[in-house]
Amino acid sequence: MSLLDIAELSAGYGGNTILDGVSLTAERGDIVSLIGPSGSGKSTLLRVLIGLTPPTGGTVRIDGAAVDYADSAALKALRRRMSIVFQQFNLFQNMTALDNLTLAPVRTLGVARAEAEARGCDLLAKVGLADKAGAYPAQLSGGQQQRVAIARALAMQPEILLLDEVTSALDPERVGEVLDTIRTLAETGITMLLVSHEMGFVREISTKVVMMDAGRVVEAGPPASIFESPRETRTRSFMQAIIRH
Amino acid sequence: MNGAAEFFTTDTAAFLAGALGRTLWMTLLGCTLGFLLGGVLALVRRTRQPLLAPARLLAGLYVETFRRLPFLVILILVLFSVQAVAPGLSLLGIATIAVTLAATAYLAEIIRAGLDAVPRPQVEGAEVLGLSALDRLRFVVLPQAWGVILPPAAAFMVMFVKDTALASHLGVVELAFAGKILVNKGFSPTLGFGAVLVLYALVSWPLGRAAAHLEKKLVAPRHR
Amino acid sequence: MIRLLALLWLLLAAPLLARDLAEIRASGTLKVGVNPNFPPMSSYGPGGVLQGFDVAVAQELGRRLGVKVELVPTEAASRVPFLVSGRIDLSLGALTITPERRALIDFSVPLHSESMGVITTDRVSAARWQELDRPGITLVNMRGNQSVSVLEELLPRPRRLLVDGNADTIRAIAQGRADALVENVDFFIGFTKNYPDVRWRVLPDPIFTAWCGVGLAKGNEPLRAAVDTALIAMHQDGTVNRLWQAAYGAAMTVPVGAEQLQRAASSGAGGYRFDWQPVLAALPYLAGGALISLQIALVAFAAGSIIGLAAALARLHGPSWAARTAGFYVGAITNTPALVQIFLLYYALPEVGIMLPGIVAVMLGLTLNAGGYLADILRAGIQSVRPSEMEAADVLGLSRLDKLRHVMLPHIVATVYRPLANFFIVLVLGSSMAALFGVEELTGRAINISTANLRTIETFAVTGLIYIALTLIASALLALAGRQLFRVRA
Ligand SMILES: Nc1ncnc2c1ncn2[C@@H]1O[C@H](COP(=O)(O)OP(=O)(O)O)[C@@H](O)[C@H]1O
Ligand SMILES: [Mg+2]
Numbered sequence: 015m016s017l018l019d020i021a022e023l024s025a026g027y028g029g030n031t032i033l034d035g036v037s038l039t040a041e042r043g044d045i046v047s048l049i050g051p052s053g054s055g056k057s058t059l060l061r062v063l064i065g066l067t068p069p070t071g072g073t074v075r076i077d078g079a080a081v082d083y084a085d086s087a088a089l090k091a092l093r094r095r096m097s098i099v100f101q102q103f104n105l106f107q108n109m110t111a112l113d114n115l116t117l118a119p120v121r122t123l124g125v126a127r128a129e130a131e132a133r134g135c136d137l138l139a140k141v142g143l144a145d146k147a148g149a150y151p152a153q154l155s156g157g158q159q160q161r162v163a164i165a166r167a168l169a170m171q172p173e174i175l176l177l178d179e180v181t182s183a184l185d186p187e188r189v190g191e192v193l194d195t196i197r198t199l200a201e202t203g204i205t206m207l208l209v210s211h212e213m214g215f216v217r218e219i220s221t222k223v224v225m226m227d228a229g230r231v232v233e234a235g236p237p238a239s240i241f242e243s244p245r246e247t248r249t250r251s252f253m254q255a256i257i258r259h
Numbered sequence: 260m261n262g263a264a265e266f267f268t269t270d271t272a273a274f275l276a277g278a279l280g281r282t283l284w285m286t287l288l289g290c291t292l293g294f295l296l297g298g299v300l301a302l303v304r305r306t307r308q309p310l311l312a313p314a315r316l317l318a319g320l321y322v323e324t325f326r327r328l329p330f331l332v333i334l335i336l337v338l339f340s341v342q343a344v345a346p347g348l349s350l351l352g353i354a355t356i357a358v359t360l361a362a363t364a365y366l367a368e369i370i371r372a373g374l375d376a377v378p379r380p381q382v383e384g385a386e387v388l389g390l391s392a393l394d395r396l397r398f399v400v401l402p403q404a405w406g407v408i409l410p411p412a413a414a415f416m417v418m419f420v421k422d423t424a425l426a427s428h429l430g431v432v433e434l435a436f437a438g439k440i441l442v443n444k445g446f447s448p449t450l451g452f453g454a455v456l457v458l459y460a461l462v463s464w465p466l467g468r469a470a471a472h473l474e475k476k477l478v479a480p481r482h483r
Numbered sequence: 484m485i486r487l488l489a490l491l492w493l494l495l496a497a498p499l500l501a502r503d504l505a506e507i508r509a510s511g512t513l514k515v516g517v518n519p520n521f522p523p524m525s526s527y528g529p530g531g532v533l534q535g536f537d538v539a540v541a542q543e544l545g546r547r548l549g550v551k552v553e554l555v556p557t558e559a560a561s562r563v564p565f566l567v568s569g570r571i572d573l574s575l576g577a578l579t580i581t582p583e584r585r586a587l588i589d590f591s592v593p594l595h596s597e598s599m600g601v602i603t604t605d606r607v608s609a610a611r612w613q614e615l616d617r618p619g620i621t622l623v624n625m626r627g628n629q630s631v632s633v634l635e636e637l638l639p640r641p642r643r644l645l646v647d648g649n650a651d652t653i654r655a656i657a658q659g660r661a662d663a664l665v666e667n668v669d670f671f672i673g674f675t676k677n678y679p680d681v682r683w684r685v686l687p688d689p690i691f692t693a694w695c696g697v698g699l700a701k702g703n704e705p706l707r708a709a710v711d712t713a714l715i716a717m718h719q720d721g722t723v724n725r726l727w728q729a730a731y732g733a734a735m736t737v738p739v740g741a742e743q744l745q746r747a748a749s750s751g752a753g754g755y756r757f758d759w760q761p762v763l764a765a766l767p768y769l770a771g772g773a774l775i776s777l778q779i780a781l782v783a784f785a786a787g788s789i790i791g792l793a794a795a796l797a798r799l800h801g802p803s804w805a806a807r808t809a810g811f812y813v814g815a816i817t818n819t820p821a822l823v824q825i826f827l828l829y830y831a832l833p834e835v836g837i838m839l840p841g842i843v844a845v846m847l848g849l850t851l852n853a854g855g856y857l858a859d860i861l862r863a864g865i866q867s868v869r870p871s872e873m874e875a876a877d878v879l880g881l882s883r884l885d886k887l888r889h890v891m892l893p894h895i896v897a898t899v900y901r902p903l904a905n906f907f908i909v910l911v912l913g914s915s916m917a918a919l920f921g922v923e924e925l926t927g928r929a930i931n932i933s934t935a936n937l938r939t940i941e942t943f944a945v946t947g948l949i950y951i952a953l954t955l956i957a958s959a960l961l962a963l964a965g966r967q968l969f970r971v972r973a
Pocket of ligand 2: 056058
């Protein structure tokens with residue numbers, strides 16, 4: 015049984031179909047990369063998975079159990095197992111880095127404040143920001159903010175981590191530090207679904223690559239086959255367009 | 260006609276001080292209650308549950324209605340309808356209710372604008388961490404909205420100090436009516452109303468400065 | 484919403500509102516409405532204590548009914564509504580017994596007479612009251628007084644000025660706003676002492692005599708019987724005449740005779756029933772008032788914009804004295820109530836010989852007031868022009884006019900349009916203040932008809948709806964104009 019099993023998932027905004035029957039699976043410890051042109055529905059897929067955008071059809075199973083996205087208790091349970099990091103970090107502007115990390119564990123997991131703070135400090139150290147615990151987001155660089163955001167997602171101890179273009183909003187020289195953080199994370203065995211345009215990185219880190227276009231999965235497979243011998247012409251033209259850069 | 264010498268007495272001063280007290284009381288109490296009720300309306304209007312649709316509609320209707328009625332008309336309507344519920348209520352109490360009703364509508368809009376000014380991703384960031392609606396409001400939305408809400412809310416309150424002058428029509432002996440009573444006693448209108456005007460300015464000007472200061476302080480970037 | 488609930492409450496609970504004699508006795512206090520601005524009937528004396536004929540009568544009634552008296556200040560127009568809602572148990576304040584009032588409240592036997600005469604000055608040439616019936620004469624009167632409608636029949640030709648308080652009537656004549664007051668001379672003559680320089684005259688022959696009684700809620704028979712008993716005794720033992728003499732320094736012009744002291748028959752059930760007919764019949768009259776409200780707002784907005792623009796430019800680009808003057812003007816206006824500003828224009832300017840009619844004082848006051856607020860709005864608009872864009876325009880060699888049209892105005896309009904549109908709505912609502920200066924715009928007309936038809940809630944509910952409709956239409960038109968003409972969303 016797969017840890018995450020997405021079957022025929024659809025979603026849309028006000029009558030427009032954005033996801034048109036997406037199916038894919040991830041085993042425990044898999045690192046699944048979503049690639050594809052802008053507007054193909056990658057972000058929407060992650061938003062549906064975490065329950066920010068309601069699905070219009072299909073099922074999502076975790077350990078074989080279907081998730082009921084209309085039920086707020088089920089959503090709450092889901093968000094204990096799955097967490098997301100956004101392209102724009104979405105750190106709480108009114109809180110220090112450490113407070114960003116401790117708020118949810120204290121309020122939703124019932125962790126004692128002292129324990130949450132200790133764990134928070136550990137996590138900040140892991141992403142290389144031990145000295146920034148008391149800093150507000152506005153005082154951090156984009157790369158630092160994104161690492162705090164990753165630490166915040168990890169503070170919930172999720173089994174599945176969703177990462178949506180986490181390096182796209184960063185200065186080029188800051189991209190490396192965030193990719194390093196994700197690399198270290200990958201070694202811990204956490205399951206990840208990540209959207210990225212850093213093709214070298216995708217190829218290096220992924221156990222599985224999923225090519226999306228127009229709300230559908232074009233093809234999926236190990237990185238070597240997708241990058242070296244794509245079956246679909248759409249995948250090939252996308253690769254060429256990217257490499258030509 | 261009474262001259263200036265009779266005007267500047269402790270009697271007149273005490274009379275005007277009492278009137279000023281009533282003016283401030285109406286404003287302060289009315290706007291504080293209005294702030295709380297306006298907050299409730301603003302929150303109701305932000306809900307998304309289908310079941311609460313009628314409540315959203317009523318809240319919207321209330322805000323739209325009371326922002327389109329002259330305060331004088333609200334005063335008269337409250338005078339003649341609220342006393343049916345509480346005939347023993349003083350005129351000051353009735354005027355305070357009218358202030359509350361009007362302030363609720365205006366402050367609801369100010370609060371709503373403040374809540375809306377918090378970027379949606381901030382709320383989503385809290386939502387995906389599993390925070391309840393109340394926690395999202397308490398820890399993420401409100402702390403960021405205060406800076407946007409408080410300055411215009413304070414400015415509104417300062418403005419309403421002046422609007423309460425209309426309560427003189429009910430017979431509440433606030434500042435404006437105090438001026439009228441003094442003039443009816445035979446003091447010169449220039450003296451009577453001039454003194455009242457100066458008193459209003461003495462209250463409103465520093466309060467307005469304080470509100471402007473608050474705005475500078477709160478709207479400044481969040482670096483500490 | 485709360486208002487609707489209150490109305491509903493009133494509808495359901497109305498028959499229970501007024502307190503009956505047993506409840507009054509049980510509570511130990513009798514609530515009596517007296518007019519606080521009506522010497523020598525009742526007015527605030529030294530130490531802020533109410534005193535006068537009505538006050539003495541109220542105390543005497545309380546003593547005879549065996550209860551304490553609580554005096555409730557009640558303006559003339561509020562007397563009947565306060566009785567109906569049970570806010571007061573009895574109303575004094577020279578409440579003339581009329582058939583219209585009998586439809587809503589009950590009366591005791593008469594307390595005193597009311598002889599209508601004329602108070603005027605030597606400016607007016609008239610020896611008898613009939614000679615006042617000519618155009619060019621302005622008669623002043625108080626809203627809510629029953630003499631208003633009587634006069635329209637007796638003296639149809641003069642113009643009328645309606646004011647709110649007793650003192651206002653005499654002031655209006657002293658300041659030359661009106662020529663004469665036709666009213667109970669006893670009640671009003673006291674105010675003439677405030678204007679010793681005016682040569683006051685009282686025309687000798689009374690016009691007619693009416694009777695004033697103690698008002699009480701309908702269907703409250705035991706209370707009325709008790710009040711009647713007390714009053715009849717007070718007339719027979721000379722108490723009423725003694726108190727009158729003490730307050731007025733003279734005997735009642737027409738004394739209350741034995742033939743007046745007949746108890747009225749039972750009047751039937753009490754309680755308030757809504758009646759929308761009177762206000763609906765007056766809809767065209769109210770609509771006309773709405774147009775005047777709109778006019779006042781438009782004038783204040785247009786003229787205020789010019790003043791506001793001048794003040795904004797003076798503050799930003801003027802010499803320092805002009806900047807400071809404009810700053811003081813804006814500060815003075817925006818830190819004081821428009822109402823008191825208009826009070827000054829209306830009541831104080833006559834002291835230096837400038838007499839503004841109510842509508843002019845209101846328009847001028849609102850214009851000056853709007854100028855202060857509009858100056859702030861326009862200043863923000865002018866400041867929204869970006870210096871970098873002006874430099875770019877200079878480099879491109881644009882003419883002054885082109886710079887104004889293509890570079891400055893788009894920014895200014897985008898910044899100020901919405902605040903300006905909102906402020907116009909504020910002015911429409913603010914124009915209701917005009918009612919307090921005798922202007923017959925929407926609120927003024929609503930006050931006029933509600934004091935005549937005594938249907939205050941119905942009248943003002945409808946009036947409120949008219950304001951909502953008026954401002955909704957104005958908002959919609961302004962938004963449309965913003966989109967079509969300036970491509971801004973308002
Ligand atoms: N909130 C929204 N409302 C309407 N359409 C949206 C919204 N968010 C995204 N879309 C549309 O959905 C499509 C997919 O967007 P997205 O999932 O962000 O693609 P990707 O992440 O692959 O670039 C796009 O056409 C986008 O315009
Ligand atoms: Mg995306």
